[in-house]
Amino acid sequence: MEFIRKQLWLVLAFIGLCGFAFVWLVIPREPEIENVWHLLAKLVSYLFIIGAISFFPNKLKYGHLMVYVPFLIFLGYLIPRVSFFGVTGNVIVTNFASVGEWYTLLYLLVVQMINFTVSFAYRMGGGTPGRTMKISLLATITLFSGFLDIAFYTINPVEVPEGGLIYAHHIIVLVGHALSYKETIVFALCHLPLFLFVMWMPLDRWFARISERVQGRNQQKQKSVPTLVS
Structure with a gap:
Protein backbone atom coordinates (compact mmCIF):
# COMPACT_ATOMS: atom_id res chain seq x y z
CA MET A 1 0.00 0.00 0.00
CA GLU A 2 2.90 2.37 0.66
CA PHE A 3 4.11 1.92 -2.93
CA ILE A 4 0.61 2.55 -4.29
CA ARG A 5 0.22 5.64 -2.10
CA LYS A 6 3.55 7.27 -2.97
CA GLN A 7 5.13 5.89 -6.14
CA LEU A 8 2.52 4.24 -8.35
CA TRP A 9 1.21 7.52 -9.75
CA LEU A 10 4.75 8.49 -10.79
CA VAL A 11 5.25 5.22 -12.67
CA LEU A 12 1.89 5.56 -14.40
CA ALA A 13 2.54 9.23 -15.23
CA PHE A 14 5.98 8.48 -16.69
CA ILE A 15 4.64 5.71 -18.95
CA GLY A 16 1.61 7.80 -19.90
CA LEU A 17 3.71 10.86 -20.79
CA CYS A 18 6.12 8.73 -22.81
CA GLY A 19 3.14 7.33 -24.68
CA PHE A 20 1.77 10.84 -25.20
CA ALA A 21 5.14 11.99 -26.60
CA PHE A 22 5.12 9.04 -29.00
CA VAL A 23 1.57 9.78 -30.14
CA TRP A 24 2.31 13.49 -30.51
CA LEU A 25 5.62 13.20 -32.32
CA VAL A 26 5.40 9.94 -34.28
CA ILE A 27 1.80 9.11 -35.19
CA PRO A 28 0.42 11.20 -38.09
CA ARG A 29 -2.10 13.85 -37.07
CA GLU A 30 -4.89 12.77 -39.32
CA PRO A 31 -8.56 11.90 -38.70
CA GLU A 32 -8.15 8.56 -40.48
CA ILE A 33 -6.81 5.59 -38.50
CA GLU A 34 -4.44 3.78 -40.85
CA ASN A 35 -3.18 1.13 -38.41
CA VAL A 36 -4.78 -0.55 -35.42
CA TRP A 37 -1.65 -0.04 -33.34
CA HIS A 38 -2.05 3.75 -33.76
CA LEU A 39 -5.37 3.49 -31.96
CA LEU A 40 -3.94 1.11 -29.35
CA ALA A 41 -1.03 3.46 -28.64
CA LYS A 42 -3.45 6.33 -28.05
CA LEU A 43 -5.74 4.28 -25.83
CA VAL A 44 -2.92 2.78 -23.74
CA SER A 45 -1.35 6.21 -23.19
CA TYR A 46 -4.76 7.59 -22.27
CA LEU A 47 -5.35 4.80 -19.72
CA PHE A 48 -1.96 5.28 -18.06
CA ILE A 49 -2.57 9.02 -17.67
CA ILE A 50 -6.00 8.29 -16.17
CA GLY A 51 -4.27 5.94 -13.72
CA ALA A 52 -1.72 8.60 -12.79
CA ILE A 53 -4.51 11.08 -12.07
CA SER A 54 -6.47 8.48 -10.10
CA PHE A 55 -3.52 7.69 -7.78
CA PHE A 56 -2.18 11.27 -7.57
CA PRO A 57 -1.62 12.21 -3.88
CA ASN A 58 -4.46 14.48 -2.81
CA LYS A 59 -3.24 15.42 0.65
CA LEU A 60 -0.72 18.08 -0.40
CA LYS A 61 -0.82 21.35 1.56
CA LEU A 203 -12.85 32.23 1.89
CA ASP A 204 -13.60 29.11 3.91
CA ARG A 205 -13.05 31.05 7.13
CA TRP A 206 -15.40 33.79 5.92
CA PHE A 207 -18.03 31.27 4.87
CA ALA A 208 -17.77 29.56 8.28
CA ARG A 209 -18.30 32.88 10.10
CA ILE A 210 -21.29 33.76 7.92
CA SER A 211 -22.77 30.32 8.58
CA GLU A 212 -22.24 30.71 12.34
CA ARG A 213 -23.91 34.13 12.35
CA VAL A 214 -26.91 32.91 10.34
CA GLN A 215 -27.23 29.88 12.58
CA GLY A 216 -26.98 32.07 15.68
CA ARG A 217 -29.70 34.42 14.44
CA ASN A 218 -32.00 31.49 13.66
CA GLN A 219 -31.49 30.14 17.17
CA GLN A 220 -32.28 33.54 18.69
CA LYS A 221 -35.47 33.78 16.64
CA GLN A 222 -36.55 30.34 17.78
CA LYS A 223 -35.96 31.29 21.43
CA SER A 224 -37.89 34.57 21.05
CA VAL A 225 -41.00 32.86 19.66
CA PRO A 226 -43.50 32.50 22.57
CA THR A 227 -44.71 28.99 23.27
CA LEU A 228 -48.41 28.30 23.80
CA VAL A 229 -49.20 26.65 27.12
CA SER A 230 -52.29 24.48 26.98
Missing part, protein backbone atom coordinates in the same frame (compact mmCIF):
# COMPACT_ATOMS: atom_id res chain seq x y z
CA TYR A 62 -1.52 23.43 -1.53
CA GLY A 63 -2.77 20.56 -3.62
CA HIS A 64 -5.93 22.42 -4.60
CA LEU A 65 -3.79 24.82 -6.64
CA MET A 66 -2.70 21.87 -8.79
CA VAL A 67 -6.27 21.83 -10.10
CA TYR A 68 -5.59 25.28 -11.58
CA VAL A 69 -2.55 24.09 -13.60
CA PRO A 70 -4.58 22.54 -16.46
CA PHE A 71 -6.13 25.95 -17.11
CA LEU A 72 -2.67 27.28 -18.01
CA ILE A 73 -2.39 24.54 -20.64
CA PHE A 74 -5.92 25.16 -21.94
CA LEU A 75 -5.60 28.95 -22.11
CA GLY A 76 -1.90 29.09 -22.96
CA TYR A 77 -1.82 26.50 -25.75
CA LEU A 78 -4.94 24.52 -26.67
CA ILE A 79 -7.47 27.35 -26.97
CA PRO A 80 -5.04 29.69 -28.83
CA ARG A 81 -4.24 26.91 -31.31
CA VAL A 82 -7.93 26.20 -31.90
CA SER A 83 -8.45 29.95 -32.31
CA PHE A 84 -5.62 30.08 -34.84
CA PHE A 85 -7.23 27.45 -37.05
CA GLY A 86 -10.55 29.25 -36.73
CA VAL A 87 -9.01 32.60 -37.71
CA THR A 88 -6.89 31.30 -40.59
CA GLY A 89 -9.33 28.60 -41.69
CA ASN A 90 -12.88 28.73 -42.99
CA VAL A 91 -14.58 30.42 -40.06
CA ILE A 92 -13.42 34.01 -40.38
CA VAL A 93 -11.68 34.17 -43.74
CA THR A 94 -14.36 32.60 -45.95
CA ASN A 95 -17.42 32.45 -43.70
CA PHE A 96 -17.54 35.69 -41.74
CA ALA A 97 -21.22 35.25 -40.94
CA SER A 98 -20.42 32.37 -38.57
CA VAL A 99 -17.83 34.26 -36.50
CA GLY A 100 -20.31 34.96 -33.71
CA GLU A 101 -21.36 31.32 -33.48
CA TRP A 102 -17.73 30.14 -33.51
CA TYR A 103 -16.75 32.68 -30.83
CA THR A 104 -19.72 31.77 -28.63
CA LEU A 105 -19.12 28.03 -28.83
CA LEU A 106 -15.38 28.25 -28.16
CA TYR A 107 -15.02 31.04 -25.61
CA LEU A 108 -18.40 31.22 -23.91
CA LEU A 109 -19.20 27.51 -23.81
CA VAL A 110 -16.08 25.35 -24.18
CA VAL A 111 -13.78 27.47 -22.01
CA GLN A 112 -16.42 28.02 -19.33
CA MET A 113 -17.49 24.37 -19.31
CA ILE A 114 -13.86 23.41 -18.71
CA ASN A 115 -13.88 25.78 -15.75
CA PHE A 116 -17.17 24.48 -14.36
CA THR A 117 -16.33 20.79 -14.93
CA VAL A 118 -12.95 20.96 -13.21
CA SER A 119 -14.35 22.96 -10.28
CA PHE A 120 -17.35 20.66 -9.90
CA ALA A 121 -15.15 17.57 -10.01
CA TYR A 122 -12.91 19.04 -7.32
CA ARG A 123 -15.94 19.87 -5.16
CA MET A 124 -17.42 16.39 -5.61
CA GLY A 125 -14.06 14.94 -4.61
CA GLY A 126 -14.23 16.67 -1.23
CA GLY A 127 -12.95 20.16 -1.99
CA THR A 128 -14.11 22.91 0.34
CA PRO A 129 -16.44 25.67 -0.95
CA GLY A 130 -13.73 28.31 -0.57
CA ARG A 131 -11.06 26.39 -2.46
CA THR A 132 -13.54 25.38 -5.17
CA MET A 133 -14.49 29.01 -5.68
CA LYS A 134 -10.82 30.02 -5.81
CA ILE A 135 -10.12 27.54 -8.61
CA SER A 136 -12.89 29.01 -10.76
CA LEU A 137 -11.99 32.61 -9.92
CA LEU A 138 -8.29 32.12 -10.69
CA ALA A 139 -9.17 30.55 -14.03
CA THR A 140 -11.52 33.43 -14.81
CA ILE A 141 -8.89 36.04 -13.93
CA THR A 142 -6.40 34.26 -16.18
CA LEU A 143 -8.92 34.22 -19.04
CA PHE A 144 -9.66 37.96 -18.86
CA SER A 145 -6.11 39.04 -18.03
CA GLY A 146 -4.95 38.93 -21.64
CA PHE A 147 -2.87 35.78 -21.11
CA LEU A 148 -4.74 33.97 -23.88
CA ASP A 149 -4.34 36.89 -26.29
CA ILE A 150 -0.58 37.03 -25.66
CA ALA A 151 -0.34 33.26 -26.13
CA PHE A 152 -2.17 33.47 -29.47
CA TYR A 153 0.52 35.72 -30.95
CA THR A 154 3.34 33.83 -29.23
CA ILE A 155 2.78 30.17 -30.06
CA ASN A 156 1.08 30.57 -33.44
CA PRO A 157 2.87 31.50 -36.70
CA VAL A 158 1.00 34.80 -36.96
CA GLU A 159 2.10 38.41 -36.59
CA VAL A 160 0.39 41.14 -34.62
CA PRO A 161 -2.15 42.89 -36.90
CA GLU A 162 -1.29 46.00 -38.88
CA GLY A 163 -0.57 48.88 -36.55
CA GLY A 164 0.81 46.55 -33.90
CA LEU A 165 -2.44 46.47 -31.94
CA ILE A 166 -4.22 43.46 -30.42
CA TYR A 167 -7.96 43.85 -30.78
CA ALA A 168 -9.08 41.93 -27.70
CA HIS A 169 -12.64 43.14 -27.11
CA HIS A 170 -12.69 42.28 -23.41
CA ILE A 171 -9.68 44.59 -22.97
CA ILE A 172 -10.98 47.33 -25.26
CA VAL A 173 -14.24 47.60 -23.30
CA LEU A 174 -12.20 48.24 -20.11
CA VAL A 175 -9.43 50.59 -21.30
CA GLY A 176 -11.30 52.15 -24.22
CA HIS A 177 -8.87 51.23 -27.00
CA ALA A 178 -6.80 48.38 -28.40
CA LEU A 179 -3.40 47.70 -26.83
CA SER A 180 -0.07 46.84 -28.38
CA TYR A 181 1.57 43.47 -27.72
CA LYS A 182 3.82 44.97 -25.01
CA GLU A 183 0.94 46.89 -23.46
CA THR A 184 -1.10 43.68 -23.35
CA ILE A 185 1.73 42.02 -21.42
CA VAL A 186 1.67 44.91 -18.93
CA PHE A 187 -2.12 44.62 -18.74
CA ALA A 188 -1.79 40.92 -17.93
CA LEU A 189 0.88 41.53 -15.29
CA CYS A 190 -1.38 44.08 -13.60
CA HIS A 191 -3.69 41.17 -12.79
CA LEU A 192 -1.05 39.50 -10.60
CA PRO A 193 -2.05 41.41 -7.42
CA LEU A 194 -5.68 40.40 -7.97
CA PHE A 195 -4.58 36.82 -8.66
CA LEU A 196 -2.56 36.68 -5.42
CA PHE A 197 -5.35 38.39 -3.46
CA VAL A 198 -7.87 35.75 -4.53
CA MET A 199 -5.36 32.94 -3.93
CA TRP A 200 -4.76 34.01 -0.33
CA MET A 201 -8.32 35.04 0.57
CA PRO A 202 -9.54 33.01 3.58
